[in-house]
Amino acid sequence: MTETVVRQVPDARGAAVRAGLARGMIEVRQSLTSPGDLIWYLFFPIVFAVVLTFMRGSTVPGTSFALGAMVLPSIVGMSIAFGGLVGAASTLAVEREDGTLLRAKATPNGMVGYLVGKIVNYTLTTLFSLVVLVIPAWTVRHDLQIDAASWLTLGGIFVLGMVATVPIGTALGSLLTSSAQTGLLLLGSMLLIAPSGIFYPITALPTWLQWVGQAFPFYWLGLGARSAMLPDAMVAAEIGESWRTTEMVAVLGLWAVAGLVLAPILLRRMARRESGSSVAERREKWLTRGM
Amino acid sequence: MDGSMSSPRRDVVIDVRDLRMRYGTKDVLTGVSFTARRGDVVALLGPNGAGKTTTIEILEGFRMRSAGEVSVLGVDPAHGDEAWRARLGVVLQSWRDHVRWRVRELLVYLGRFYAPYSTPEQRRPWDVDELLEIVGLTEHADQRIKSLSGGQRRRLDVAIGIVGRPELVFLDEPTAGFDPHARREFHELIHRLADFESSTILITTHDLAEAERVADRILVLADGSIVADGSVDELARQMATPAEVRWTQDGQRHVHPVPSGDATSFVRDLLATDGGTVSELQVKGASLEDTYMALVRRVESGQPAHSSRTGQDGVPATMQEVRS
Numbered sequence: 001m002t003e004t005v006v007r008q009v010p011d012a013r014g015a016a017v018r019a020g021l022a023r024g025m026i027e028v029r030q031s032l033t034s035p036g037d038l039i040w041y042l043f044f045p046i047v048f049a050v051v052l053t054f055m056r057g058s059t060v061p062g063t064s065f066a067l068g069a070m071v072l073p074s075i076v077g078m079s080i081a082f083g084g085l086v087g088a089a090s091t092l093a094v095e096r097e098d099g100t101l102l103r104a105k106a107t108p109n110g111m112v113g114y115l116v117g118k119i120v121n122y123t124l125t126t127l128f129s130l131v132v133l134v135i136p137a138w139t140v141r142h143d144l145q146i147d148a149a150s151w152l153t154l155g156g157i158f159v160l161g162m163v164a165t166v167p168i169g170t171a172l173g174s175l176l177t178s179s180a181q182t183g184l185l186l187l188g189s190m191l192l193i194a195p196s197g198i199f200y201p202i203t204a205l206p207t208w209l210q211w212v213g214q215a216f217p218f219y220w221l222g223l224g225a226r227s228a229m230l231p232d233a234m235v236a237a238e239i240g241e242s243w244r245t246t247e248m249v250a251v252l253g254l255w256a257v258a259g260l261v262l263a264p265i266l267l268r269r270m271a272r273r274e275s276g277s278s279v280a281e282r283r284e285k286w287l288t289r290g291m
Numbered sequence: 292m293d294g295s296m297s298s299p300r301r302d303v304v305i306d307v308r309d310l311r312m313r314y315g316t317k318d319v320l321t322g323v324s325f326t327a328r329r330g331d332v333v334a335l336l337g338p339n340g341a342g343k344t345t346t347i348e349i350l351e352g353f354r355m356r357s358a359g360e361v362s363v364l365g366v367d368p369a370h371g372d373e374a375w376r377a378r379l380g381v382v383l384q385s386w387r388d389h390v391r392w393r394v395r396e397l398l399v400y401l402g403r404f405y406a407p408y409s410t411p412e413q414r415r416p417w418d419v420d421e422l423l424e425i426v427g428l429t430e431h432a433d434q435r436i437k438s439l440s441g442g443q444r445r446r447l448d449v450a451i452g453i454v455g456r457p458e459l460v461f462l463d464e465p466t467a468g469f470d471p472h473a474r475r476e477f478h479e480l481i482h483r484l485a486d487f488e489s490s491t492i493l494i495t496t497h498d499l500a501e502a503e504r505v506a507d508r509i510l511v512l513a514d515g516s517i518v519a520d521g522s523v524d525e526l527a528r529q530m531a532t533p534a535e536v537r538w539t540q541d542g543q544r545h546v547h548p549v550p551s552g553d554a555t556s557f558v559r560d561l562l563a564t565d566g567g568t569v570s571e572l573q574v575k576g577a578s579l580e581d582t583y584m585a586l587v588r589r590v591e592s593g594q595p596a597h598s599s600r601t602g603q604d605g606v607p608a609t610m611q612e613v614r615s
Contacts, residue, residue, distance in 0.1 A: 012373060012407040019403040026400070030391040098387040103451070105353070107404045108377040275353035276383055276463055277344050283386050 016109035017116050024120020031125055041129055048075055048136035051199075056139075060201055060237045067200075069143030070237065073229040074198040076133055077221030080158055083126030084165025085172070085217070086189050090182035091118065092173030096270065097286070099279040105271055115267075122166055127158070145231045153228035161221045164252040167259025174266035178282070192216050197223070201237045210239065217255050220248045302329045303362075304459050304491040305350065310359035312345050319345050321515035323359070327508075329458075332485045332492045334506035336499070338587055341512045343495045347461055350493070351381050364459055377408035377415070380457030380490075382465055385448050390437035394428055394447060395419055397436065398454055405455035415456050425483070426450045427476055442473045449477070453484065460484065462494040466501060474501070481505045503579040511583065513590040523579050530585045532577035536561070539571040 031037045051071075058067040095101055104110035137144070176182060195205060195213035202210050202219060213219040226234070227243035235241055305327040312320035319342045327333045337343050348354040349361060352368035352375075361368055366375045389397050402416030409415040423429045426446040431439060439447060445465065453460060462481075466474050482505070484490045496502055502509060503523050511519040511526075519526050526532075533548030536557055549557045554574050562569060 012377075012404075015407045016404055019400060022403070023400060026392070026396060034391070095388065099383060099385060100388040102383060103388060103401075106351075106376070106379075106381040106383065107401055108373040108408060108455070109404055110401075113404060275348045275351075276381075277348065279386065280384065 012109055016112040020113035020116025021120055023117030027121045028124045041132055045132045045135040049139055052136050052139045061204055065234050066143045068140040071199055072137055072140050073225035074222035077225040078198050078218055079129050080161035081165050081217045081221050083129055084162050085169040086186055087122050088166045088169030089173035089185050093176040093182050094179040097179045097282050102274045102279050105274055123162055144229050150228045157224040160252050164217050164255040167263040168255055171259055171262040171266045174270040192218055217252055220251050224248050304329055306362040308360040310361055311357045313357045318515055323517055325510055325517055325520055327491050329491055330485055330489045332506050333508045334502035335495045335510045336502055337512035342515055343512055347463055351461055377405055377455055378458045380452040380460040382449050382452030382462045385444055392436050393433050395432040402454050413456055416454050417456050422450050442469050459491045464495055478505050499580045499583055511586055513587055518590050519586055526582045527577035530582045532582040532585055534577050535575040537573040538569045540569050
């Protein structure tokens with residue numbers, strides 16, 4: 001018989017990373033060419049456009065600035081956090097249930113390829129969901145102040161936002177035991193929007209709620225986007241009348257570190273439990289639920 | 292592992308000794324032992340809940356065992372690395388995964404992971420067009436996976452399982468939901484894998500006719516241990532599963548069970564004494580189904596199945612069953 005020598009294969013991980021990049025691109029293409037997904041991408045920007053239109057004439061309390069102009073960058077920040085956090089957690093829960101993860105596990109270095117693919121996927125689809133925010137942005141375009149520095153800052157906030165939310169979203173997704181629980185996660189995130197100063201200035205809230213909001217990435221990403229897109233004078237409506245860039249980087253950095261520490265541990269723990277029978281069990285459950 | 296090993300153990304692909312598995316206080320496997328060699332097609336049979344899936348998942352490295360020694364391709368699956376994984380093929384029952392992917396797209400994607408593990412002796416991965424041809428999905432190559440029928444989807448599962456040209460393939464209930472045609476084609480595929488690719492194949496199935504057709508060896512797992520291990524013929528002899536002789540005499544249909552191996556002498560006696568009245572004579576060898584049923588019945592009634600060597604205790608007394 002022929003020799004079968006187990007060799008250390010140096011480029012196997014590299015090949016898996018490249019395959020993962022291809023996976024990400026394939027999935028993004030699938031998403032952006034699917035009518036169902038496109039409706040979903042466009043739905044919220046259109047809702048936001050309507051909301052901003054209704055806000056016409058309202059001003060940020062205590063100032064003469066248009067409220068809508070403050071809300072739009074806040075939505076940009078919120079969308080980054082949503083894309084990273086909820087996107088990562090829910091796809092993970094769904095793809096664990098349907099056996100995608102098990103396939104990755106049965107393939108050499110398949111988990112590396114899977115994760116690289118997901119990062120490409122979340123990054124590009126979140127980016128796309130930001131681009132379509134041009135629709136609501138159009139309604140407040142005269143009140144925004146966009147220049148070269150804004151784009152640079154927005155780019156930095158996007159990267160920081162993804163690093164702060166994708167790992168923690170992955171960690172949360174590893175804890176979910178069924179795709180139905182992603183609804184809870186979505187609900188929790190939506191509740192967090194209220195104290196995060198997205199649709200109304202955080203300074204108008206009671207102090208304790210301000211502290212709740214400031215514990216999570218939604219507030220800080222909104223703040224960062226406001227600092228990039230609004231005239232400097234609007235800093236007056238912020239806590240401490242400052243954009244607090246240092247604090248933003250610190251809090252988002254903490255989330256990133258927590259996520260990067262927890263995600264591999266929880267992901268590995270979850271993946272270890274995956275097997276043909278665990279997927280079959282969930283399939284049974286899913287079928288008997290009649291969904 | 293280096294290339295200098297040349298002992299007979301070299302050909303042993305699966306070596307399981309006294310494998311035990313306990314969930315909480317429940318013993319699922321109470322001492323499973325068997326081996327499989329290169330090119331073997333082994334069918335693992337057993338009632339639901341006997342521990343087949345647990346056994347396979349331990350061998351696949353997806354489940355940690357409680358005790359016992361397990362070696363798969365020379366490696367303990369509990370410590371199998373990615374290079375080891377590249378030599379295995381696991382055929383999973385797909386459900387909703389990758390539904391948006393196109394058939395060829397997914398096979399090309401998965402194949403990429405195996406390319407670094409290609410060796411001059413074992414080219415990896417499989418050429419996707421050739422693979423599609425083998426599993427009969429050529430015309431569906433550019434279709435989205437969600438648009439495949441159940442049988443097509445299972446053939447894709449097989450293609451995914453073998454895309455890396457594995458030396459060992461695990462097939463858990465591979466033909467559930469196949470129509471007879473797809474099933475026949477699938478059996479040919481298994482023969483091809485075993486004969487031309489020298490792959491070792493471990494298959495679990497509830498279809499005994501299928502096991503009989505594809506497997507060189509049958510393992511029966513019942514009550515947490517292997518209660519039978521051998522070819523279909525060996526098992527029939529071990530269990531003394533009767534062959535069946537059928538004939539018509541005086542307008543009556545006769546069915547007579549005869550111990551395996553004794554059918555020839557029975558027929559000789561029958562024809563020597565019938566005075567030319569016997570017609571429509573048929574001899575049907577012991578089927579795996581009969582053997583399997585006898586085995587399982589024996590285990591369930593609490594008798595040790597291993598002791599069935601003499602070949603007499605399972606045989607009904609000579610009797611003539613007359614059916615109209």
